Amino acid sequence: MTEPLLRVRDLQTYFVTEQGSGTARAVDGVSFEVQPGETLGIVGESGCGKTVTSLSILRLIPEPPGHIRPGSVIEFEGRNLLTLEPRELRAIRGNQIAMIFQEPMTSLNPVFTVGDQIAEAAIVHQGLSRRVARTRAIDMLRLVGIADPEERVDHYPHQMSGGMRQRVMIGMALVCHPKLLIADEPTTALDVTIQAQILELLDRLQAELGMAVMLITHDLGVVAGSADRVAVMYAGQVVEQAPTAALFARPLHPYTEGLLASVPRLDAPPAREHGRLHSIPGQVPAATAWPDGCRFHPRCPYAWERCRAEMPPLLDAGGGAEPGTHTVRCWLLTEPRRRTPHP
């Protein structure tokens, strides 16, 4: 395997809560790698830590109340981002690593034209003159599929639709040709026909520009269509990690299994023909009080004593070309015959 572009090892990002009700261990020992040019999907529900993970990579966690604990490692091309000087960090952030956010409405500045906002990064990071940067902004608008870019460059965000604003966000992120794009729920706020446009655009740009993408989403359908590999997060941890095809064909963590079964699907008969949709009982616990042992055990249909007492490590599920291709944080891997739901 080639040297990874990004290596996150044992990332722990904690928040001290206001009322002193304890420490929220939002991200608690997360490790993964992103290879050059690949798309890693990070999937999970609200509160699982997926957004805090991405903000930690860019060191955008507000301190206080948050802090990244010592011992955490975030290496980009071999350099630990957590020990960089602010000046060195700024040379990477927005330049080699760029990010797009969920809310295209609030992530753009309403008092600057979209052209100015796209040009800013090129001026700051690449020292372009205003005139050259403006031309670059027009090129970016064209690249992300906005009609009449010469005219649109002088428009303000409120003059654009949600889909166009998200295209502008992507243009801003890509103006310096980053090696890694972190896309946090890039299509969640958009209608389904616009979502299809944006996903297609991201696929095309990734192929053209050869960048790696970290795609953070709650939508298993989006991941299935776009990611090469998937990491599933639950309660601040990665609970399963696998190539996309393997994860969907053979989900091994009971949470992944339950999540896949809960999604209403268009490609399967509707649940009302045979009663109920599958659902995972209970709800995600609070980050200030993760359950002991395996954090999924209170909601897990297979849990036994060991799950309540002992946190499982990421275990190798085999099946890949090399060890560690498909890993699962579940004791079932040591006792597969227990994989029969309790009555």
Next chain:
Amino acid sequence: MPALVDVQGLVKHFPGERALLGLGRPRAVVRAVDDVSFAIAPGETLGLVGESGCGKSTVGRAILRLIEPDAGRVTIDGQDVVALGARPLRALRRRMQIVFQDPYGSLNPRMTVRQMLAEPLAIHRIASGADAQRRIAALLEEVGLDPSFAQSYAHELSGGQRQRVGIARALSVEPHFLVLDEPVSALDVSIQAQVLNLLAELQRGRRLTYLFIAHDLAVVRHIADHVAVMYLGKIVERAPAPALYAGPRHPYTTSLLSAVPVPDPKAQRQRIVLAGDVPSPAHPPPGCPFHPRCPHPKKDARCRTEPPALREVAPGQLAACHFAEQPL
């Protein structure tokens, strides 16, 4: 069987506001709902589907007269809703209720769950005192919450629990008809399935009739008997759910279905990516409102000039497309 809910020619236009602090020229009228008709049989669910701004929520509010419709006839439980005066309308509200999308914004943060559930019981003089307490406990249990939640405030509840409280509040007056306006859109997938199952159980147990408003076609497929698809204030296709999902006749329905991501990396689907955005409902295109984005290969001058009527193209299946006989 006669329909429990019958809507004919519903129209709601919002006047365009004047620009420049009310002094400029008035803007164009927004045709939020433009001649919408449907009926729902007792105990059945109609899924009303469309993208943001298509008018689906306005339909839900207009038939309950939470906003006043401009034209059209709405009959619920045999009563003409539009013609009712204030007092009989309030009485009819016992028969029709709504559950909102946002479980954060639709519950009063200063009331306990008990107060929220007691209020409709008092307003409609259904129960008070110990009888009300008994009913509240039973309602909470029916929606899958422990009766001890009666003491809680909304901020102490998770999104799924809040939505259950919203459902209990709607059920407290024993309605026959519920408008469910995106009731699971704000919830996580694992919680969404719980709430959908609850809604299905309640429907069976209480023989409720639902208008289920949603943007998610996959969710609607699991709960709806019939589906109506809206685009720019009009219904463009309406059919029994199995027919609509198996063989959509309007190119917009086909495109919407093809755009829904499927959680299967092996799925070999032909994805139709529509160009452009939804036009403004203040300036709908002439002819077929969908024609500027329509991917149908046969699209011609007629589509640009002549609005297609919503007509039956297969038994029970209506589509507003000149080429509904040659679907995509």
